[in-house]
Amino acid sequence: DAGITQSPRHKVTETGTPVTLRCHQTENHRYMYWYRQDPGHGLRLIHYSYGVKDTDKGEVSDGYSVSRSKTEDFLLTLESATSSQTSVYFCAISENDRDYGYTFGSGTRLTVV
Amino acid sequence: QKEVEQNSGPLSVPEGAIASLNCTYSDRGSQSFFWYRQYSGKSPELIMFIYSNGDKEDGRFTAQLNKASQYVSLLIRDSQPSDSATYLCAVKSGDSSYKLIFGSGTRLLVRP
Numbered sequence: 001d002a003g004i005t006q007s008p009r010h011k012v013t014e015t016g017t018p019v020t021l022r023c024h025q026t027e028n029h030r031y032m033y034w035y036r037q038d039p040g041h042g043l044r045l046i047h048y049s050y051g052v053k054d055t056d057k058g059e060v061s062d063g064y065s066v067s068r069s070k071t072e073d074f075l076l077t078l079e080s081a082t083s084s085q086t087s088v089y090f091c092a093i094s095e096n097d098r099d100y101g102y103t104f105g106s107g108t109r110l111t112v113v
Numbered sequence: 114q115k116e117v118e119q120n121s122g123p124l125s126v127p128e129g130a131i132a133s134l135n136c137t138y139s140d141r142g143s144q145s146f147f148w149y150r151q152y153s154g155k156s157p158e159l160i161m162f163i164y165s166n167g168d169k170e171d172g173r174f175t176a177q178l179n180k181a182s183q184y185v186s187l188l189i190r191d192s193q194p195s196d197s198a199t200y201l202c203a204v205k206s207g208d209s210s211y212k213l214i215f216g217s218g219t220r221l222l223v224r225p
Contacts, residue, residue: 031211040121042201043157043215045212045214050211101145102159102213106155
């Protein structure tokens with residue numbers, strides 16, 4: 001997707017290991033979001049950021065942490081991966097206004113074995 | 114808990130028909146409403162947004178909003194097989210976080 005890149009695209013990791021997913025944007029948008037998508041649950045918000053070093057929790061934040069040291073980068077860390085965190089993770093960006101939706105990255109498919 | 118509800122489907126329509134997708138939401142303070150299309154294995158893409166009561170048309174797509182009933186719908190006219198996808202309804206929260214709350218999506222199948 002134009003202006004937003006997620007890495008890696010696919011990852012397999014073992015239970016108990018830390019994992020970091022990266023979201024990089026070139027749009028200079030203030031707001032960035034991490035969602036996970038699971039069958040039957042739709043997209044659920046994990047964490048979001050409203051500026052450099054400004055982050056807050058979403059509805060499913062347990063077991064996850066985030067950092068945003070630069071406008072363009074938003075990192076999601078699974079502190080100790082569990083099988084329940086096997087999912088597709090999407091990063092999204094938006095303008096700081098009600099009139100705009102989100103632009104999504106291509107997603108990261110994470111499998112925890 | 115603010116919620117957005119959608120019928121999971123699948124909604125099956127013949128090619129050329131009108132597909133009607135529905136969504137209800139619980140937060141009366143919501144101001145902005147969005148429809149996303151998601152093809153299998155792909156990321157969601159924005160197709161329509163609406164802020165005011167009534168209808169908004171964009172090509173073959175019409176979004177309808179009724180804030181009193183807390184109801185949003187998407188009509189797709191002259192449905193094509195390429196419209197087969199999951200359609201996600203999203204509602205932007207009324208607070209300053211600008212978070213989008215998503216429904217779980219309705220799967221649409223357009224039969225040739």
